[in-house]
Amino acid sequence: MPVEFENVVTTSAAKQIADTLRAAIMDGRLQEDERLPTEEELAQRFKVSRPTVREALKRLAAQHLIRSRRGPTGGNFVASPAPEDAALSLANATTLMVAAGAIQLDDMATARLELEGICCRLAATARTDAQLEAMRAELARQRDVSLTDEEFCASDVRFHRALVDAAGNSLLSFLMHAVVEALQPVSNMIIFRVRERQAIVAFHERILGALESRDAEAGVAALGDLVAYTRDRYRDALDRRAERAG
């Protein structure tokens, strides 16, 4: 049975079609993995040309709402929502907002402390041995002084992702992955000396130790110190930059 679309024309046709299809997906009229009509068919149904339909479809593809395949069994399919894709989009958007000043770095630091604090508390009881092992592995990597700054920061991101995953909450993992990711440019800016690395590794060790002994408050305290340290180093970096400029 074909799905019916109501067609209201107020903005551009392509946008309208995208919105109509998106609404159909969002409220479940189009199920996951269901195949959409062919582009030709959609063009006829919406009374527009195929390129216009394609513009609409590409909008949806950009939001990971559909995926397409060529060939006889191909077509455009409703995509199963992939948390990684959504997290990436969220991280991108957050990065842009930080860059544009819509989100202040102080807010970011506060939010990170509070949010990761929650994860820490939950993780103190929910953490599994596998997750602890993942954090230990990253910590071991971070002690290697031959690591490049990029590699160190990447490992830092993985460590924090493991921490939030240890909370065992899918929504928190999703949100925090994006927050941690969006904060990486900031980390990249402050990690520029061995001493900073050692300090950060020490904070990580305290956090890990707290989780191992299921001591939530010790973990939160360590996290607080880490964020405070990061915030200070970031301010230093800003000052140095201002000096060089002035």
Place this chain on the structure above:
Amino acid sequence: MPVEFENVVTTSAAKQIADTLRAAIMDGRLQEDERLPTEEELAQRFKVSRPTVREALKRLAAQHLIRSRRGPTGGNFVASPAPEDAALSLANATTLMVAAGAIQLDDMATARLELEGICCRLAATARTDAQLEAMRAELARQRDVSLTDEEFCASDVRFHRALVDAAGNSLLSFLMHAVVEALQPVSNMIIFRVRERQAIVAFHERILGALESRDAEAGVAALGDLVAYTRDRYRDALDRRAERAG
């Protein structure tokens, strides 16, 4: 001076172009409100046809990275990131993941309690009179029994948005707006009797009162009771649905 784009062909041309332009925007080579080359020009530069360029541009438009205007002074412009748009996308993605079962409702309830708890604590000290007034206004609306269920749920969403805004943290507001929005379908499911409304209004009153007297823990406690109540009512709704089905 024209911006240089490196062009690597591995996937489809349109996607590649979109990724190239997105990267240019993300790392600042294209500034906010800067005008992109005309579609014709981009087509020549990337050696593809204009419809292909347009598909790429529409992908970016779907992510609110560019906006377009017709006419002589028109063109495609780098869009300033609008938190509302990003929050809407995030809410959509979250809704879909909940619908697909990628996020369990228990996780959602837990996350909401913890996250909103943070906001409550922060709001206890940061809240302004204007924000309290906004919450009072929604509360007054919610006491009106002639409200439709949709209106009540919409007011519920606004109340919680005001609560998270009262925390005075832009990143938390951004994330929580999406979470609250994504939870609305759940609320829609359980709000079906006057008694439920009265109970929820009572919880809201407790939360508001706690903020007025800057009592963070009382607010968190009220919030915990609200979430527990909501969770139970949701389980009831699921049971009833299972009964009808079986």
Place this chain on the structure above:
DNA sequence: AACCGACATTTGTCAAACGAATAAAAAGAT
């Protein structure tokens, strides 16, 4: 000086076609 209309520019849309990928059907070889 104020208003109005032609014009240029740019995005929005259309039409028809060819290219490319893919799986199923058909043909051929063992």
Place this chain on the structure above:
DNA sequence: ATCTTTTTATTCGTTTGACAAATGTCGGTT
């Protein structure tokens, strides 16, 4: 008869060329 290869049909991906619609600019008219 079974397996392999070829063909073929279908669908998305892209091209070309054109016209429509919006919108600022400029010149002419009142």
